[in-house]
Amino acid sequence: MNSVMHKWLGGRDGLIGIVILAAIVFVIMPLAFDVFRLNLIGKYLTYAFVAIGLVMCWGYGGILSLGQGIFFGLGGYCMAMFLKLEASDPESTKIQSTPGIPDFMDWNQITELPWFWQPFHSFTFTVLAVVLVPGIFAYIIGAAMFKRRVTGVYFSIMTQAVASILTILIVGQQGYTGGINGMTDLRTLLGWDIRTDSAKYILYYVNALLLFGCILGARAIIASKLGKLMLALRDREDRVRFSGYDVASFQMFVFCVGAIISAIGGAMFTLQVGFMSPSFVGIVPSIEMVIFTAVGGRMSLIGSVYGALMVNFGKTFFSESFPTLWLVFMGMLYIGVVMGFPNGLAGLYTMYIKPRLGARKNSKAVVAKTVVPAESAPSTIADNSPSNA
């Protein structure tokens, strides 16, 4: 029991963090906001999946992927293809020249459902595809890059290039993908109308549950020996390699985990927002997703959820009220976070708030050192939990 507590919940501190976040997500948000705003928060929380994936890849693995939008998008598109097929039954598309295929295919003079669309008639296949397609794609990219010891900025550039290719492809092949508009007009999931208020509530909760599942899963990985190894290879890749570990397979593993978590977020995005488009796949959204993690704290799973929520709240607020200021503010956020507080909100919390809380309660000394991943300087490893090995 004790070890489960430490492993999955990150000790007492971790448990408190999770409980507070759960209270906010499950109780306070639904009470405080109407269904429209709650749906919006649900959308922000789907970005939190990507942010969690980035904590794993970037914060712990030292791999900065600037193409997480690829996986978010692939997951979202898989789900969107299923919903689109369901929305395009022969009955409701009978005005088309070819009934029974998605409307954008009809507009592009395609008369038959392409082969890669066929399996998306099955919901089971779709759920598997949401996880497997991005997972396999990430495995291929990871295998090609990490086996040849491509990491750091090279890897970031390559992921960007892949994101760029995928966007151009989706936009260019509009007969198969819906083009720049994406897949719109998604209505039902297995006959259940996802546009009603009650469906939005249910989807919000499903989304939140999945999010907590991902957080706990990621915690378990981080707390395990695997997590320690990831930190070690982030800080001193060579030493880990010389100790006999196959560095590439660890990097591939964490990259795939990050991709799959992002893809789940993408699928939930499609369900809650009701469409998917290439504007969530490309370079700009992918880098934007990194700032969520950077603001929340690249070493903190919980922090990155707050990061995703706050940046997106800010974005909605600023772009509604002061559209011109938003980009400048966003730009300063990137520079400020990186230069001023590299560990984000979570780092500020551990540095300034936590010591005071600790002093007041006179609790057991739990030392947490903040880590600024530096290429050259050996850095201390954050270790919140007493050793339970």
Added chain:
Amino acid sequence: MGGYSGSELVDIFTMQAFAGFSLFSVFVLMALGLAIIFGQMGVINMAHGEFLTIGAYSTVLMSKVAEHFPAITNVYFFFAVIVAFLVAFIVGYLCELLIIRHLYKRPLDTLLATWGLSLIMQQAFRSGFGAREVSATLPDWLMGSWTPREGLDIPINGLFVLGLTVVLSGLVFIFLYRSRWGLKVRATTQNRVMAGAIGIDTAKVDRITFALGCGIAGVAGAAFTTIASTGPTSGSLYIVDTFLVVVFGGAGSLLGTFASAFSIAQAQSILGFFLSGSMAKVITLVVVVGILMMRPEGLFSIRVRK
């Protein structure tokens, strides 16, 4: 291609190849600066495209000034190139001083910080010059096209940009390989610690090199105004392609940068005639990424990756 006769096909091929040369010029001008910065400092400057835009806007401003003085309309462009260089150089210098130099130890963070910088610069352009695209008034001698024979039109501005690219590349080559300062730059690239130990002020070398790379991007901007109109995001459209050019060529190798800019631009342009533009780009990029996955050090590499 049934509809074309043999000589028409040759003409089309030549013109398409020439369109590729214009793309090649923009790639090279942008990649030169990036290759120097990336090759020397390992810094990824995501705001590099915005330095191109700065150069382009200052050229546009110069052309507006020149409109009031009819006497200089034919020659103002040469001044504009110099001004574009200086403006971008100074802004680059300040950026290095204020932001980049604090982040040399953290290349991934530099990437994010410069991305933030590019967002701020884009918004500044939008507030300063408006969201709509503007273009410089070109002197007459840059307009029109050269027609060696019927059916074959080669635009003069494209020729001019190509010429500018060649001249600038020559200057960069002389600077890097034939000057005292270039020696210091190369020494710092190859072994920073040792270069510092023999008395080279590596911090200063970094600053000047960064500013110089930005200045070259400014010149690229000046050249850019002759072939397209300038908007707040003009430069950022090329940034990923240019990174691929640099990485594909092998960081730190000028020859590699040329070779890769040439092959990428030509492949894109010639494929663009047979396929749709987007598929041409996808195929080119996929091939480049594929080759880089097989051979991560790029076409020409002068040093082992760290």
